[in-house]
Amino acid sequence: MTLSMHRTLPADLKAIQDEMEGHAAAYGLDFFDTVFEVLDYDELSMFAAYGGFPTRYPHWRFGAQYDELMKGYSYGLQKIYEMVINTDPCYAYLLKANAITDQKLVIAHVYGHCDFFKNNAWFAHTNRKMLDQMANHAARINRYIDRFGTEVVEEFVDACLSIEDLIDPYLPHIRRRPAKVSQKKTEAEEPSRKQPMRFETRSYLEPYVNPPEVMSSLDDTPDQERAEHQRIPAEPQRDVLLFLLEHAPLKDWQHDVLSIIRDEAYYFAPQGQTKIMNEGWASYWHSTIMTRHGVTGPDLIDYADHHSGTMATSPQRLNPYKLGIELFRDIEERWNKGQFGPEYDTCDDIEKKENWDLELGLGRDKIFEVRRVHNDVTFIDTFLTADFCRRHRMFSFAYNDGSKNYEIQSREFDQIKQQLLNNLTNHGRPMIYVDDGNYRNRGELYLTHQYQGNELKLGEAQETLRNLERLWGRPVHIESVVDDLPTVLSFDGTDHEMVTL
Secondary structure (H helix, E strand, C coil): CCCCCCCCCCCHHHHHHHHHHHHHHHCCCCCEEEEEEEHHHHHHHHHHHCCCCCCCCCCHHHHHHHHHHHHHCCCCCCCEEEECCCCCCCEEEEECCHHHHHHHHHHHHHHHHHHHHHCCHCEEEEEEECCCCHHHHHHHHHHHHHHHHHHHHHHHHHHHHCCCCCCCCHHHHHCCCCCCCCCCCCHHCCCHHCCCCCCCCCCCHHHHHHHHHHHHHHHHHHHHHHHHHHHHCCCCCCCHHHHHHHHCCCCCCHHHHHHHHHHHHHHHHHHHCCCCHHHHHHHHHHHHHHHHHHCCHHHHHHHHHHHHHHCEEECCCCCCCHHHHHHHHHHHHHHCCCCCCCCHHHCCCCHHHHHHHHHCCCHHHHHHHHHHHHHHHHHHHHHHCCCHHCCCCCCEEEEEECCCCEEECCCCCHHHHHHHHHHHHHCCEEEEEEEEEEEECCEEEEEEECCCCCCCCHHHHHHHHHHHHHCCCCCCCEEEEEEEEEEEEECCCCEEEECCC
């Protein structure tokens, strides 16, 4: 049964929900049924610490996140206005202390998120019944705690969580492995590929158990070919967690816990891939609905204050709400005016381009198409333009070793776009691949870091290797770049080692 607080929405908020839902549907938003519940800040902080789910497995990190959220609220540093989760039906939590104007804005914002969850391609393979699944995960881990003790299970969960982002976010959308073919069909169609098997036996029985004439075809196989055949994996594998599930010597309960961590990592992955788009889309629709339908005279100041606070930017950080909404507005305007295509792109008359308006009216259809197929990386790569960067005064920055400060590095469009794409690719985290699960023919694990200019943080890398060694049970290595030199970091269960190649 789906878990919920099961609180009836107050009549005034239910009327607002019905109104905002009607406006959202009239604009063409398509969403699952949405259930709103009102929480005080303590409860909302608890839900936020659990990733939006009332019930999750017990772990100290959730308590630490809750404590951080409550302190931020107490000191006036932050405030959570709402939370919505990707399920069917969608569950959204409203802050009891919000003013009515804020509740209107938040409810309109939530319907934008719900439409995005349902229709964006990157969420298509997510589990829409994750509330039930999270409760199931919690029950399974609680059973292991009862059997093996809190400390044992929690330490293993710690090790798993340290590598929870070592998944392949594109795996749900791409077939990485060939489809399995039955053994009977393969042998019938290609009998010549069948190879004899060498059985282990005592030396005096060798000629009888493994006749030389039968084994000749096997013995004629080149050593290199046999070595490649034994290589695990055959090609570098990005889903490190899957490789560990298939090959690490884990106990049954450990295998189950690691599979739980992996399942939840894949559920949350699309949210990291679409943060700018998702928040921009929801902000676009709360802005559209509120300014055209929701704001009355007494609401105006409160709405303007809340909306401007949400959109506020600073040189120190990227605001996904602001970048997302402005890009959607820019796309809508360009496609309404026909400011796209070869003719527009090759026009070198500045005045003509500034006044370009073919009155095509394609903008609204275009942003719905963009919402359906893109993630943040393709969104920025396809639609961020030099004109957009210039209007919004975007720049790239870097750390200056001389002044010991972050400073503007460039206002050139290509550099701005490249830095933004680098930060968004894999959420700015290193891309790690399993290269060899039988390194040196000793069963050691060899990983490679796909270096893209950002070096690993050595302290974190060493702790991660320590946890990987615990899961793998044998020495673990990772090839990366340190101080611009190819380097292998290793941990054998006792000591760390760093060797320059």
